[in-house]
Amino acid sequence: MNNAAEKFAASMSALGLDTPSPRIAVAVSGGGDSLALTLLLNDWASARGGNILALTVDHSLRAGSADEARTLHEQLQKRGIPHDILTWEGDKPSSHIQERAREMRYKLLAQKCAEAGITTLAVAHNAEDQIETFWMRLAHGSGLDGLAGMASSADKDGLRIIRPLLNFSRAELRGVCKTYGAAWAEDPSNQSEKFLRPRLRAFENMLAGEGLTPQRLAQTLQKLSDARGALEAVTQKALAAATFHPAGYVTIQPSTLLAEHAEIQRRMLSHILQSVAPQEYRTGHDALEILRTDISRENFNGSTLSGCEIFPSKGQLVFCRELAAVAPPAPLLNGMIWDGRFRVSGYPSGDSLTIGVVGEAGVSILRKQGETAPALERQLGTFSAKILRVLTGVWQGQNLVVNIV
Numbered sequence: 001m002n003n004a005a006e007k008f009a010a011s012m013s014a015l016g017l018d019t020p021s022p023r024i025a026v027a028v029s030g031g032g033d034s035l036a037l038t039l040l041l042n043d044w045a046s047a048r049g050g051n052i053l054a055l056t057v058d059h060s061l062r063a064g065s066a067d068e069a070r071t072l073h074e075q076l077q078k079r080g081i082p083h084d085i086l087t088w089e090g091d092k093p094s095s096h097i098q099e100r101a102r103e104m105r106y107k108l109l110a111q112k113c114a115e116a117g118i119t120t121l122a123v124a125h126n127a128e129d130q131i132e133t134f135w136m137r138l139a140h141g142s143g144l145d146g147l148a149g150m151a152s153s154a155d156k157d158g159l160r161i162i163r164p165l166l167n168f169s170r171a172e173l174r175g176v177c178k179t180y181g182a183a184w185a186e187d188p189s190n191q192s193e194k195f196l197r198p199r200l201r202a203f204e205n206m207l208a209g210e211g212l213t214p215q216r217l218a219q220t221l222q223k224l225s226d227a228r229g230a231l232e233a234v235t236q237k238a239l240a241a242a243t244f245h246p247a248g249y250v251t252i253q254p255s256t257l258l259a260e261h262a263e264i265q266r267r268m269l270s271h272i273l274q275s276v277a278p279q280e281y282r283t284g285h286d287a288l289e290i291l292r293t294d295i296s297r298e299n300f301n302g303s304t305l306s307g308c309e310i311f312p313s314k315g316q317l318v319f320c321r322e323l324a325a326v327a328p329p330a331p332l333l334n335g336m337i338w339d340g341r342f343r344v345s346g347y348p349s350g351d352s353l354t355i356g357v358v359g360e361a362g363v364s365i366l367r368k369q370g371e372t373a374p375a376l377e378r379q380l381g382t383f384s385a386k387i388l389r390v391l392t393g394v395w396q397g398q399n400l401v402v403n404i405v
Helices: 002-014 032-046 065-078 097-116 127-139 170-180 196-209 214-239 254-258 262-276 285-296 359-371 374-380 385-389
Strands: 023-027 051-058 083-087 120-122 153-156 159-162 250-252 303-305 308-313 316-321 353-357 392-396 399-403
Touching: 002 032, 002 170, 023 032, 023 097, 032 051, 032 170, 051 065, 051 097, 065 083, 083 097, 097 120, 097 159, 127 196, 127 214, 214 262, 250 254, 250 262, 254 262, 254 285, 254 316, 262 285, 262 308, 262 316, 285 303, 308 385, 316 385, 353 359, 359 385, 359 392, 359 399
Parallel strands: 023 051, 023 120, 051 083, 120 159
Antiparallel strands: 153 159, 250 316, 303 308, 308 316, 353 392, 392 399
8 A cells, every 4th residue: 555655646746736735626436446546635635634525426327326326425434535426417318428428527527626616636547548548549540649648637627637547557546445445336338348448458458468568558658748748848938929818819920830840830729729719629630730731821811710710910810719609698607617718706796797709799889988088999909800809798788897808
C-alpha cells in the first residue's frame, strides 16, 4: 500500500495539487479502478487536512444499477467518505448509448461540483485505458495530439478534470482495493463484445505476444506526449501575437499567422476557434487545413467553421461567434455558463433578466445611445457590424441593460 500511496502522491504533486486543505470530487462507479482512486484520494486529502466528495452516476440503463449504487454508498459511508448518487432521469437513447451516457455523466458530475463549490474532479482512467484510447484514435486517423493520449489534466466549463491514475495498471488498482479490504463490482459492458474496448483488449493480448507489451507502448505514448508538449509551447508563444478580446472575439495579423510553420498555423487556428466557440472536441485536422489554405489566398473574404465566423477587417483577421450557432437567450442566473463562454456573476435575481446576443435590435439600440455618448460611438466604430451583432448582452424585456464589449 505504501508504494501505491507514494506513487499516487507523486501524481497529485505533478498535477500541482499538493496543497493544504484540498477539496476534490471523485467520480466512482464502484468498479476496481474508480474505487481504488476514491480510497487513495480520501487518504491523500485527509493527510493534508482536506476532504473529498465521491459522486456516482446511476445511468438507469440496466437492471440492478440502483442497488449497486446503494451498496457502494453504504460501503463508502462506513469509511466516512461523503457520497452522493446522481441519477439520469428521463428517456434513454436507443443508439450511441455509451457516448450519450458519457455526455450525461459529465453533465451531472459538473452540475453537482458547481453546487458543492468544488472546482476539481478526479476520474479513474488508467494505463490500459490510455492504451485503448490510442488504438481507438489510431483507427479513426487521429494526428499527434490524439495519439499522445488523454491529458492528465483538462478544463471543461470551469471544472478541472484530473487523471492521477494514468501510470497505474488495472492490476495495481485492484491490489489497492484488496489491501483496503474493499469489494468492487465489474460492469458487464466491460466484457461485452458489442463494445469496442473489450474487443481491443483481446487485440492487445495478441500484440503483447509479439513483443508490443503495454509497458513498451506506454513508453511510445510518453514520447508522443513530449512531442505534443513541445509543439504546444511553440504554439502558445506564437499566440502571443493574437489579441483575445474580453467580448469573446479574436484578432491577429494574417501575415503573422501565415509566417509560422503549417503545423503551428493549424494549432493556432485550433486554439483560437476553441476560445471563440468552445467545443467538446477540437476542430479536426482536415477542416483546419482547408481554413488555413483559404486564409492564405489573396482573395479570402471570409468563412465559417466550428461555430465561428472568420473574415478580414481593417488589416486584421477576425474570429467571432457565428450568429447562427450561438446559444439561444436564457434566463440570467448567477453561476450559469452561457454559450460555453461566459460565466454569470454579480447580477440580481428576480428582475426578468435574460442573456443572449446583442443582435440587430441591440445594435440599433447601441447606435442610438452612441448619438448622445461620443465615447461609446468611438468604441462602436472599432467594431465590425459582424462582431457587434454577436456581442453578448443582458436584456430586460426589449431593453438592452448591459452589453459586453
